[in-house]
Amino acid sequence: PRARPRAPSSAAARRPRRAGVRGMALDSQAPDLDELREAARKAWSSQPQQAPTFASEPDVGGSTLPATATEDTITAVVTATSPTQGGVAVVRMSGSGAVDAARRCFRTPAALRVAAEHGADAAQQHMDAWSPVTHVMEYGYVVDAEGTVVDEVLLAPMLAPRSFTAEDVVELQGHGGAVCPDRVLAATISAGARLARPGEFSLRAYLNGRLDLTQxxxxxxxxxSKTSRAADAALAAARGGIADEVRALREALIDVLVEVEARIDFEEELPPLDVPMVSAAARAAGARARAAAATCARGRALESGIAVALVGRPNTGKSSLLNAWTGSDRSIVTELPGTTRDVVEAPLVMERSGVPVRVLDTAGIRGDTADVVEALGVERSRSAAACADAVLMVIDAERGWTAADAEVWESVEAGVGGDRADTSEGAQPGDGGGYAADADSIGGGGAGAAKVLVINKIDLRARDEVVASLPAGVPERFDAVVGTSALTSRGMDLLEAALLDSASAAGVQGGAAWAVNARQGEALLRAAAAVDSLMQSIESDLPLDCWTVDLREAIMALGEVSGEEVKEEVLDKVFANFCIGK
Structure with missing residues (x-):
């Protein structure tokens, strides 16, 4: 059966949380608000005060078994394996029986000598008397159930609670490749461990209080992570960045709840409630929750990247622009219009932000083609533009904005959607390029895909000259106007700067180092909505009992972020996405 979380997650332990300060025993009739706040924080918090210990670790004051003490010992290969790569592979065992399993499948050089002289049973008796020293590596061999050596290894014991899972952990570091790791894994299973489920090591770390759910x-x-920027954001969260912010928000709202409930229970003993203070504290917490939720877009951009579609009439240099931007020859380039017949995708990482980008080079759009294949490519171009996070309308600087360009953009713009940003007064000319955009209208939340007008081939005609020749109203239909040259690579940095202001990548370069995921963002928004409801209750002068309902809802929503208020089906969904070795 699935191990239960620590005692505070049981129904009995949750009751004090729901009760708040009510029913708490007080030594005097005049309550101390500081004592009430501290008691309420402890009642609402299920975080362990210290790392859990195992019975295998001596503890003078007695030891508390972790939530997973009765679970099976699990094992898995925790390093990537390949037939041709990886000189070292690591097999990890975790659980209260990890050391016993190691005694059955690991042999020290001395134990092998005993086996050679006196047999396998004598060698096993020798190992039964062996005890590893935590965090001290030992050299030896792994043997299968028949006592045959299957690999030469270093054994790394990490005894509870000084391990990732807070359980006894034993790692066997052997040779890589396709065969050796599987043989060592099979030996650990024969020794009594079972194959770990996806994410089970991390799940045990969470259940034992080593990590909260955000970590x-x-x-x-x-x-x-696919980029160093994404790894930095994930590492900031793993080090407790999100957890610290959520914990601070919960404590702030718990303090407000204590103030309110104390006035309900001890109205005569306490001074009147400071309503402006309550309003200010709650409003600040709600704003911080929304700000934290807003980092979800940044996290999504760093992890999944943004899709950028290059659209335009044939022969404006879209394929050349793709090749210059990605530094590859992904698209075929010729002087013949309509060379690109299908959507060509190429990945890159923007230097300034570390945001991964999928650039989609689409077929040139024209309505008079009689070629069936080209017509299918044109239709796919429109579909790619409709699904992209940003659409780059590429025009030829030599010819400027033509009737054909207008026709193409008319057919694409309706599918792109979103509000138009007025950039007519913000254009910033530059030598070889420039862009202007109203960042608030792009990244402010739900404005749709970014729309950028790219004036390509500025090596033949200056960007400013082309902008001056654009028909009235055309610049206002785009969020930015950029000049580029696929031949000389001029303007590529300005193009990336324009994309950073898109709806998907907004805020990548600012704010907190960490970013929340979709699950965490949704819970944070529910907490902020509960605070909004509280503000309405305050403004409507509703009874204090109504205020506590909203406060409790906000506190519980924040608890879902950190895992203090989480259902088992949520845990199953979260950890099912992990790899088996983690």
Whole structure:
């Protein structure tokens, strides 16, 4: 059966949280608000005050078994394996039986000599008397159930509670490749461990109080990082960045709840409630919750990247621009219009922000083609633009904005959607390029895909000259106007700067180092909504009991972020996305 979280997650331990300060025994009739706040924080918090210990670790004052003490010992290969790569592979065992399993499958050089002289049973008796010293590596061999050596290893014991899972952990560091790790893994299973489920090591770390849920999720994001910027954000969260912010918000709201409930229970003994103070504290907490939730867009951009579609009429240099931007020859480039017949995708990472980008080079759009294949490519171009996070309308600087360009943008713009930003007064000319955009209208939340007008081939005609020749109203239909040259790579940095102001990548370069995921962001927004409801209750002069309902809802929503208020099905969903070795 699934191990229960620590005692505070049981129904009995949750009752004091729901009761708040009510029913708390007080030594005097005049309550001390500081004592009430401290008591309420402890009642609402399920975080362990110290790392859990195992019975295997001596503890003069007695030891408290962790939540997973009765669980099976688990094992898995925790390093990537490949037939041709990786000189070292690590097999990890975790659980109260990890040391016993090691005694059955690990042999010191002395034990092998005993086996050679007196047999396998004598060698096992020798190992039964062996005890590892935590965090001190030992050299030896792994043997299978018949006592045959299957690999030469270093054994790294990390005894509870000084391990990732807060359980006894034994790691066997052997040779890499496709065969050796599997043989060592099979030996640990024969010794009594079972194969770990996806994310089970991290789940045990969470259940035993080693990590909160935000840190556990950050571990997976760190492993899946595709760029150094994404890894930095995940590492900041894994080190407790999100947890610290959520904990501070919960404590602030718990303090407000104590103030309110104390006036309900001890109205005659306490001075009147400072309503402006309550309003200010709650409003500040709600604003911080929304600010934290807003980092979700940044996290999504850092992890998944943004899709950027290059659209335009044939032969404006879209494929050349793709090749210059990505530093590759992904797209075929010729002088013939309509060379690109399908959507060509190329990945890159923007230097300034570390945001990964999927650049989609689409077929040139024209309505008079009789070629069936080209017509299908044009339709795919429109579909790619409709699904992209940003759309770059590429025009030829030599020809400027033509009737054909207007026709193309008319057919694409309706599918892109979003509000138009007025950039007519913000254009900033520059030598070889420039862009202007109203950042608030792009990244402020839900304005739709960014729309950028790219004036390509500025090596043949200056960007400012083309901008001056644009028909009235055209610049206002785009969030930015950028000049580029695929031939000389001029303007690429300005193009990336314009994309950073898009809806998906807004805020990548500012704010907190960490970023929340979708689950955490949704819970934070529910907490902020509960605070909004509280503000309405205060403004409507509703009874204090109504205020406590909203406060409790906000506190519980914040608890879902850190895992203090989480259902088992949520845990199953979170940890199912982990790899088996983590």
């Amino acid at each position: 556990a999720e950050a571990v997976q994001r760190l492993i899946a």
